[in-house]
Amino acid sequence: MSQPTATTPAQPAGTEALAAAARSVVDAVVRAGDHCAERAAELAARLRAIADELDRCAPPLQDRLGEMREFSRSVKYNPVTGPGNPFSPPLDCTDPDDAGDGTVRGAVALGLPYQGPPGHVHGGISALLMDHMMGVANGRAGVPGMTARLTLDYHRPVPLYQELTVTARHRSSDGRKVLTTGTIGAGGETYVSAEGLFIQPRTPLRE
Numbered sequence: 001m002s003q004p005t006a007t008t009p010a011q012p013a014g015t016e017a018l019a020a021a022a023r024s025v026v027d028a029v030v031r032a033g034d035h036c037a038e039r040a041a042e043l044a045a046r047l048r049a050i051a052d053e054l055d056r057c058a059p060p061l062q063d064r065l066g067e068m069r070e071f072s073r074s075v076k077y078n079p080v081t082g083p084g085n086p087f088s089p090p091l092d093c094t095d096p097d098d099a100g101d102g103t104v105r106g107a108v109a110l111g112l113p114y115q116g117p118p119g120h121v122h123g124g125i126s127a128l129l130m131d132h133m134m135g136v137a138n139g140r141a142g143v144p145g146m147t148a149r150l151t152l153d154y155h156r157p158v159p160l161y162q163e164l165t166v167t168a169r170h171r172s173s174d175g176r177k178v179l180t181t182g183t184i185g186a187g188g189e190t191y192v193s194a195e196g197l198f199i200q201p202r203t204p205l206r207e
């Protein structure tokens, strides 16, 4: 088997490969749409059988909820960047290109499962990306907090199937109140800008 090179990115392994496969199923289901109507019942039964197999591996829900409190698992399974979560696109911010001013950057291209207006990204998905990336920026700035208020300006519809740059930056803190901004754009154009008020917990989070 050939080794991955700089031009052939490593394929995910283990549960990340499982999530990637499930993600590709979701994408293909929406892209195929009514064009697979004749085979839909048969394919649904096969997918259901796989879901049943996975269900048999899953621990009791309370145990799993307990595990998911761990920081490493919230990173792996969150719905925006989480490589272990098929719901995440995933947005790639592993190389945030931090300009030294606290700005975190990520890249993502969104397909049909994320459509709102025809050919464009659902506004709630943009809010999800913004909320999360601002949370990441706050975490990196050492001021993690819960979102109290999120304001978005939708300047232009966000196109599907185009690489988007998502940025976020912690701006200021006033006691436990944290002000953070973010953008979604491409090719020098800003489609969405956001401002968030986050509240730090009364008791600092454990590492």
Ligand SMILES: CCCCCCCC/C=C\CCCCCCCC(=O)SCCNC(=O)CCNC(=O)[C@H](O)C(C)(C)COP(=O)(O)OP(=O)(O)OC[C@H]1O[C@@H](n2cnc3c(N)ncnc32)[C@H](O)[C@@H]1OP(=O)(O)O
Pocket: 131, 132, 133, 134, 135, 136, 138, 139, 140, 144, 145, 146, 147, 148, 149, 175, 176, 177, 197, 199, 200, 201, 202
């Ligand atoms: C802490 C965990 C963060 C995890 C980060 C991990 C590390 C980073 C790593 C990886 C990135 C992960 C990224 C995830 C990002 C996703 C974030 C989300 O989606 S969070 C879910 C949605 N948000 C909620 O569910 C909140 C629900 N609301 C609440 O729980 C409370 O209202 C809360 C915590 C926000 C505030 O409650 P209080 O009791 O702690 O604080 P009070 O005393 O009410 O307010 C403090 C000050 O803030 C003002 N304030 C509060 N809410 C406000 C609002 N909506 N508008 C304006 N001001 C508000 C108040 O007026 C007060 O101001 P004055 O000190 O008097 O000047």
